[in-house]
Amino acid sequence: MATVTKNLSAYDGNSVPNAEKLRFGIVVSEWNSNITEPLFHGAKEALVDCGAIDKNIIRYNVPGSFELVFGSKKLIETEKVDAVIAIGSVIRGETSHFDYVCGATAQGIKDVNLAYDVPVIFCVLTDDTLQQAKDRSGGKHGNKGTEAAIAAIKMAVLGS
Ligand SMILES: Nc1c(NC[C@H](O)[C@H](O)[C@H](O)CO)[nH]c(=O)[nH]c1=O
Numbered sequence: 001m002a003t004v005t006k007n008l009s010a011y012d013g014n015s016v017p018n019a020e021k022l023r024f025g026i027v028v029s030e031w032n033s034n035i036t037e038p039l040f041h042g043a044k045e046a047l048v049d050c051g052a053i054d055k056n057i058i059r060y061n062v063p064g065s066f067e068l069v070f071g072s073k074k075l076i077e078t079e080k081v082d083a084v085i086a087i088g089s090v091i092r093g094e095t096s097h098f099d100y101v102c103g104a105t106a107q108g109i110k111d112v113n114l115a116y117d118v119p120v121i122f123c124v125l126t127d128d129t130l131q132q133a134k135d136r137s138g139g140k141h142g143n144k145g146t147e148a149a150i151a152a153i154k155m156a157v158l159g160s
């Protein structure tokens with residue numbers, strides 16, 4: 001199923017565990033902040049809607065999506081959290097740098113998932129155009145941050 005056939009913000013609250021006793025880390029890339037900030041707010045709002053307490057949501061900022069890997073690692077090593085959401089927006093430019101950033105970030109986040117007993121949710125948009133990114137960060141296709149928050153709650157419970 002492609003994103004265009006679903007609303008990223010849609011979830012059934014009755015099928016999501018209560019998050020009141022859970023602690024979350026959110027690592028946010030500063031690159032394309034016009035996209036990553038709406039993703040962050042979508043994620044935080046969904047976590048709170050599902051019972052999470054504001055003081056149990058810890059935010060780290062990193063320069064770009066490539067640094068989400070190290071930022072997630074450091075957050076897990078520093079804070080006691082049940083899940084981490086890694087938020088980024090990579091938009092294709094003129095060169096193949098897009099492919100290297102997306103590939104390294106995806107593989108790196110996968111590696112952190114395996115290295116630590118803490119789920120790290122891949123909330124990184126990898127778009128060909130700015131419009132695609134806008135559509136997925138609170139636009140016509142919903143908010144990937146919301147989707148990531150629900151995944152974080154479910155995975156935190158699975159890992160508990
Ligand atoms: N072009 C984008 C980048 N590039 C920067 C890298 O993520 C990284 O910060 C740099 O290579 C230094 O290590 N990052 C994004 O998140 N989004 C982009 O579109």
Ligand SMILES: CC(=O)[C@@H](O)COP(=O)(O)O
Nearest residue numbers: 091092093094095097098
């Ligand atoms: C994803 C990127 O690093 C990319 O936006 C950089 O743009 P360019 O490939 O034109 O240097």
